[in-house]
Amino acid sequence: xxxxxxEKTKEKFKVVLGKYPEKDAALLPxxxxxxxxxxxxxxxxxxxxxxxxxxxxxxxxxxxxxYTMYTAKSLGKYHLQLCTNIACTLLGAEDILGRIKNKLQIxxxxxxxxxxxxxxxxxxxxxxxxxxxxxxxxxxxxNLTPKKVDELxxxxx
Amino acid sequence: xxxxxxxxNFGKKDSHTLQVYVEGGGYEAMKKALKEMKPEQIIQEVDxxxxxxxxxxxxPVGKKWSFIPKESPKPKYLVINAxxxxxxxxxxxxxxxxDPHAVVEGAIITCFAVGIHWAGIYVRxxxxxxxxxxxxxxxxAYAKGYLGKNILETGFDLDIVVHRGAGAxxxxxxxxxxxxxxxxxxxxxxxPPFPAIVGxxxxxxxxxxxxxxxxxxHIIKNGGEWWNNLGAPGIGGGVRLFSVSGHxxxxxxxxxxMGIPLRExxxxxxxxxxxxxxxxxxxxxxxxxPVLKPEEIDVPMEFVSLAKIGSMAxxxxxxxxxxxxxxxxxxxxLLNFYAHESCGxxxxxxxxxxxxxxxxxxxxxGEGQSEDLDTIVSIANGIRTRTLCPLGxxxxxxxxxxxxxxxxxxxxxxxxx
Ligand SMILES: Cc1cc2nc3c(=O)[nH]c(=O)nc-3n(C[C@H](O)[C@H](O)[C@H](O)COP(=O)(O)O)c2cc1C
Ligand code: SF4
Numbered sequence: 249x250x251x252x253x254x255e256k257t258k259e260k261f262k263v264v265l266g267k268y269p270e271k272d273a274a275l276l277p278x279x280x281x282x283x284x285x286x287x288x289x290x291x292x293x294x295x296x297x298x299x300x301x302x303x304x305x306x307x308x309x310x311x312x313x314x315y316t317m318y319t320a321k322s323l324g325k326y327h328l329q330l331c332t333n334i335a336c337t338l339l340g341a342e343d344i345l346g347r348i349k350n351k352l353q354i355x356x357x358x359x360x361x362x363x364x365x366x367x368x369x370x371x372x373x374x375x376x377x378x379x380x381x382x383x384x385x386x387x388x389x390x391n392l393t394p395k396k397v398d399e400l401x402x403x404x405x
Numbered sequence: 406x407x408x409x410x411x412x413x414n415f416g417k418k419d420s421h422t423l424q425v426y427v428e429g430g431g432y433e434a435m436k437k438a439l440k441e442m443k444p445e446q447i448i449q450e451v452d453x454x455x456x457x458x459x460x461x462x463x464x465p466v467g468k469k470w471s472f473i474p475k476e477s478p479k480p481k482y483l484v485i486n487a488x489x490x491x492x493x494x495x496x497x498x499x500x501x502x503x504d505p506h507a508v509v510e511g512a513i514i515t516c517f518a519v520g521i522h523w524a525g526i527y528v529r530x531x532x533x534x535x536x537x538x539x540x541x542x543x544x545x546a547y548a549k550g551y552l553g554k555n556i557l558e559t560g561f562d563l564d565i566v567v568h569r570g571a572g573a574x575x576x577x578x579x580x581x582x583x584x585x586x587x588x589x590x591x592x593x594x595x596x597p598p599f600p601a602i603v604g605x606x607x608x609x610x611x612x613x614x615x616x617x618x619x620x621x622x623h624i625i626k627n628g629g630e631w632w633n634n635l636g637a638p639g640i641g642g643g644v645r646l647f648s649v650s651g652h653x654x655x656x657x658x659x660x661x662x663m664g665i666p667l668r669e670x671x672x673x674x675x676x677x678x679x680x681x682x683x684x685x686x687x688x689x690x691x692x693x694x695p696v697l698k699p700e701e702i703d704v705p706m707e708f709v710s711l712a713k714i715g716s717m718a719x720x721x722x723x724x725x726x727x728x729x730x731x732x733x734x735x736x737x738x739l740l741n742f743y744a745h746e747s748c749g750x751x752x753x754x755x756x757x758x759x760x761x762x763x764x765x766x767x768x769x770x771g772e773g774q775s776e777d778l779d780t781i782v783s784i785a786n787g788i789r790t791r792t793l794c795p796l797g798x799x800x801x802x803x804x805x806x807x808x809x810x811x812x813x814x815x816x817x818x819x820x821x822x
Contacts, residue, residue, distance in 0.1 A: 267564070267566045268566065269480065269523060269606055270587070270606050272587060272588040272589075273568075273586060273587050273588045273606075274588065275588030275589075276568065276569065276570075276571055276585065276588055277568070277569065279571070280569055280571070303588070307588075307589070310589075310590050311588065311589065311590055314573065314590035314591065315530075315570075315571035315572050315573050315590075315591075316571070316572035316573065317530045317531070317570075317571040317572035318571055332738065333492045333692075333738060333742060334492050334493060334651075334688075334692055334724055334735060334738050334739060334742075335492065335493055335650040335651055335724060337734065337735070337738050338650075338651045338652060338724070338726060338730065338735070339651075339652075342734075370572075371490070371492070371574060371742055371745065371746065372490065372491070372492035372493070372494075372692075372742075373531055374489050374490075374494065374495040374497075374498050374529070374531070374532070375495060376492070376493050376494070376495050376648060376650035376651075376656070376722070376724070377495055377648065377649070377650055377656040377657045377658065378656070379650060379656075383531060386533045
């Protein structure tokens with residue numbers, strides 16, 4: 249089945265397109281809309297965005313694979329993104345990583361069998377003053393301790 | 406302590422709204438600039454202020470603006486850099502979340518001074534709240550007639566767009582950022598031509614950091630000389646936001662004069678080292694800045710003084726490490742970061758950062774030898790100046806400084822493991 253934006257997203261896309269002096273610049277925003285709508289940017293979605301914007305498919309693929317926040321595979325309901333960069337590591341991020349792996353019995357890059365959690369490590373998230381930090385979907389949990397991580401994982405239903 | 410300026414709205418209720426911003430004197434500078442000043446006068450004030458770019462390179466902001474040709478067949482653009490990816494840095498986020506109108510006002514003044522009618526703010530993809538706050542502020546400004554056509558009936562037009570990045574440190578580099586803005590993968594461009602001549606969509610482009618932009622309204626409202634005098638005596642250049650993290654009692658964002666001694670930041674403002682431990686090492690300007698030893702912390706925190714002792718003021722991010730810190734682990738984290746974030750366009754950076762990361766990983770695992778340390782330094786020296794953008798050089802800063810300044814600790818680690 250061919251993919252297509254909902255009417256609402258089509259409207260949003262039109263607004264976005266109108267904001268830029270050149271239409272190619274709307275590729276990143278178009279991919280954000282696509283990711284929101286379809287969760288995963290599959291080859292069909294790539295093709296759709298390419299046609300919608302009139303940019304070559306190869307260009308869409310290039311952009312998609314260059315940036316780390318677009319996702320071409322399906323993720324768990326909660327995407328756990330633990331910062332393991334310097335400030336977080338100084339304050340124990342690697343212990344917290346171990347804790348999460350142990351608790352969920354998955355490694356970095358994996359999803360739990362019930363599709364609830366995907367675990368990733370990420371570079372500096374800009375929360376160094378309240379490190380260690382984990383981003384769960386669009387929310388941030390700061391000043392993590394092993395206890396807080398346990399509570400957090402329990403809370404996410 | 407001195408009255409806060411850049412951070413005066415931080416912590417206030419609804420500080421992100423136009424109402425609160427205006428109550429604190431917001432948008433007065435815009436009115437002054439658009440109604441009472443000529444563009445050249447604005448640039449002169451910014452010149453006098455001694456404001457140097459807060460994104461990392463520390464280039465004088467007024468000078469950067471004056472490079473933009475007055476007449477240009479192509480439209481001119483302002484791009485505001487809010488990619489904030491330099492590890493240890495978290496001050497731009499505070500500005501966007503708590504004082505987004507300062508960014509909008511700064512952008513309006515900048516564009517009026519340089520003759521620009523379209524500005525884009527490039528925000529890193531993870532900063533969802535920052536994006537919401539900026540978009541909210543922009544919407545309010547349009548509704549008030551501070552953006553759009555014929556602003557304040559002066560005939561000046563300006564549109565501002567927020568562009569969301571998608572996770573790539575290299576997009577903070579200004580030419581990579583332009584590529585990313587244009588809907589491409591974020592790989593740096595060759596310079597020259599510089600963005601001031603050929604930038605976004607081929608037009609002359611000013612690229613400024615968020616904090617640089619948010620400083621502009623204060624400079625216009627109170628004068629360049631006033632701002633300059635806020636810096637340490639004999640140094641000037643105003644105040645900046647320092648992001649302080651790591652093993653201090655009170656991490657956070659501190660607004661302090663340019664040129665304040667690093668010791669004061671750590672011990673007076675951030676409360677000293679946690680558990681009253683001893684200081685082992687400190688990175689003074691974001692992860693790319695070469696590390697300093699405890700005997701070096703009387704250095705004034707500004708661009709020239711830090712460069713003199715072989716480090717850099719960078720993004721103003723101070724990362725503090727106490728006596729118990731395992732520097733092998735720290736260097737492994739940093740070198741992995743640069744290896745991961747190298748865009749791969751130039752061989753010395755792509756291969757060199759990868760090799761350095763592999764070597765330090767091997768050392769950490771207990772499979773290293775003393776000669777490996779020399780190899781890291783020699784690879785780093787092979788990257789130096791042989792790359793298209795400064796990321797290559799950014800990676801070698803920590804590599805060389807950690808290994809040479811703390812050689813004994815690395816040697817001991819290798820012996821013990
Ligand atoms: C690898 C790399 C990453 C950078 N990241 C940022 C960043 O996240 N934010 C920023 O403002 N400047 C960053 N810069 C500096 C920009 O290239 C540029 O100098 C700056 O945005 C100019 O604004 P300013 O003069 O107001 O500082 C980075 C530079 C390099 C080489
Ligand atoms: S120095 Fe590194 S990051 Fe910069 S262009 Fe070359 S490969 Fe890319």
